[in-house]
Amino acid sequence: MKVPILDLKPACDELRADLDAAYRRVMDSGWLLLGRELEAFEAEYAASVGASHCIGVANGLEAMQLVLMALGVGPGDEVIVPSHGYIATWLAVSHTGARPIPCEPDPCTYNLDAERIADCLSPRTRVILPIHLYGQTADMERINAFAEKHGLIVLEDAAQSHGARCRGRAAGSLGHAAGVSFYPSKNLGALADAGAITTSDAALADKLRHLRNYGSKVRYQNEYQGMNSRLSELQAAFLRAKLPHLDTWNARRGALAERYLRQLAGAGDLILPSVPDWATPVWHLFVVRTSRRDPLQRHLAAKEIGTQIHYPVPPHLSKAYAGAGWKRGDFPLAEKMAGEVLSLPIGPHVTADQVDYVCEHVRDFFGSA
Ligand SMILES: *Cc1c(COP(=O)(O)O)cnc(C)c1O
Numbered sequence: 001m002k003v004p005i006l007d008l009k010p011a012c013d014e015l016r017a018d019l020d021a022a023y024r025r026v027m028d029s030g031w032l033l034l035g036r037e038l039e040a041f042e043a044e045y046a047a048s049v050g051a052s053h054c055i056g057v058a059n060g061l062e063a064m065q066l067v068l069m070a071l072g073v074g075p076g077d078e079v080i081v082p083s084h085g086y087i088a089t090w091l092a093v094s095h096t097g098a099r100p101i102p103c104e105p106d107p108c109t110y111n112l113d114a115e116r117i118a119d120c121l122s123p124r125t126r127v128i129l130p131i132h133l134y135g136q137t138a139d140m141e142r143i144n145a146f147a148e149k150h151g152l153i154v155l156e157d158a159a160q161s162h163g164a165r166c167r168g169r170a171a172g173s174l175g176h177a178a179g180v181s182f183y184p185s186k187n188l189g190a191l192a193d194a195g196a197i198t199t200s201d202a203a204l205a206d207k208l209r210h211l212r213n214y215g216s217k218v219r220y221q222n223e224y225q226g227m228n229s230r231l232s233e234l235q236a237a238f239l240r241a242k243l244p245h246l247d248t249w250n251a252r253r254g255a256l257a258e259r260y261l262r263q264l265a266g267a268g269d270l271i272l273p274s275v276p277d278w279a280t281p282v283w284h285l286f287v288v289r290t291s292r293r294d295p296l297q298r299h300l301a302a303k304e305i306g307t308q309i310h311y312p313v314p315p316h317l318s319k320a321y322a323g324a325g326w327k328r329g330d331f332p333l334a335e336k337m338a339g340e341v342l343s344l345p346i347g348p349h350v351t352a353d354q355v356d357y358v359c360e361h362v363r364d365f366f367g368s369a
Contacts, residue, residue, distance in 0.1 A: 001354065003357060005306030008185065019238055022037075025237055037233040040240060042054040048163075049172035049198050050169065050172075053205035055197045055209055056195075058194070059194065060180060060195040061091060064088075064157060065091075065227075066197065066229060068093065068096045073127060077099070078099050079100055080101050080112075080117060081093060082105060082334075083102035083314060083315075084104070086310075086311060099324075102330075103117055105337065106139070109136060110134065110337065114138075118146070125152060128143055128152055128153070130157065132164055134160060134310070135253075135281045138166075140154075153176045157179055158171045161284065163282045179196075180197070189242070194232075194239065210224050252348045256355050257273070259359075260355060263356070266368065269292070285343045286344045289342070299361065300362070305358050314338050345358060
């Protein structure tokens, strides 16, 4: 048996007829940007999240960057970001000229630790930018309470959490605004780069509709110095074909996660994902931790089981931030995670047999078969 870490073809196969129809609709219309498919997708996605507005953009990085731009965040401002996460979140802040201020994770959920945000606060802090990492929301009740007390904006990075819930409310509706990615491997993925912003702030939504299109909603009338960050009609049409399947596909991920949790309990020093009672995760990734991560990864590779590390280098130690003054030891929890986390195969088209095969070889590695 072979278990790749990611295979996008089965999803295309399952929805081939719908995707073909979406393609034909756009070809027949002859309209390729800022048209009816985008408008329809924006309405459908906003409804699925429970937000009043959705603004389609080119990708998840620019979704967050555009929100920060729209809020006037820039040089001299600080944005609190997770020390453990994907570098795109930090880049969205850096591209505005503001400074990302890393906050260490909760060691159980790996998400931004609401207890520690206070340590990152300064008179320059404008925004808290939690990631709902690996498909599980951050503790938004406490993050929002802190933000309210200190007059801060909360921007969610919802790139890994399509359909995830926090106390019954969907990711993307839990802060002031959310940046979403539809990168092909996400739980809801387009067939190329794509992204969106969700918000229930009408004025912010209107500004974002300008900012994604050179600062203009009416041709040649430019209200702001905007970007070119549009979600194409074709990708919007593909996303409309896929959105109705999101809940079913997330449920399949959930069943596989349950299977992993059952079969891997007690294997070696393996630490399994922990889910607080208020969280409903969508298992974008299934991430385990062990002090013997690299040998485990090699053991699984020898059995043709694909794994990945999300993420091997914490952003503060990446070359991209070499000039920012951080050094090894500054964010010990993020550094420890980077050395211990391993993502096992999960997805709507991974089979129960494949998960059983992975579990067998993980247990075998720890001598607890
Ligand atoms: C994928 C991802 C992004 C970036 O999205 P793109 O569409 O690739 O720009 C940002 N943050 C997180 C947590 C992601 O997983």
